Amino acid sequence: MILIIILSVLAGASTVIARNINSSLAEKIGLVQGTFYNYVTGLAGGILVFLISREFMNFSTDTLKSVPFWAYLGGLVGVLVVSSSNIVTPKVPAFYLTLLMFIGQLFSGIVVDYFKDGVLSKGKLIGGILILAGLTYNLFVDKKASEEELV
Secondary structure: OHHHHHHHHHHHHHHHHHHHHHHHHHHHHOHHHHHHHHHHHHHHHHHHHHHHOOHHHHOOHHHHHHOOHHHHHHHHHHHHHHHHHHHHHHHOOHHHHHHHHHHHHHHHHHHHHHHHHOOOOHHHHHHHHHHHHHHHHHHHHHHHHHHHHHO
C-alpha cells in the first residue's frame, strides 16, 4: 500500500511539473502547437515504453475490439486538459491552480463513483465542500493581505 501512496504523490507532483512545462511551450509556440507537441513527445515516450516492456509481443486486435468505444476517448479528453491547462497555468499561481484542479477532480470523482457504484458518499461530499470552503477562505485572506501591502 505504501508503494501506491508514493506513486500517487509522484503522479501528482509530475502533473504540476508537466502542466508548467506544457504552458511554457504553449506560450512560446502557441496553444494548438504546444498541445500537439505535448502529445507527439508523449506518443514517442509511450512507444518506447511499449517496446522496452515487450508488451507488443502480447498485442492482440481481439483485445482492442473487446474494449468499449468510450474507453478510447481518454486521449481526446487529455487534449482538452492540456489545452485548458495551457491557457490557465500562466494566469493562476501554481498553488491555487493545483487546488482548483484537485477540487474539480474530487467532485468529478464523487460523480463517477455515484454512477459506477450507485453510492453517494456523504463524507466525501462534506470533505469536498470543506476543502472548497478552505480554498475560498484562503483566497480572501491572500487578497486582503495583498491589498494591505499596496497601502
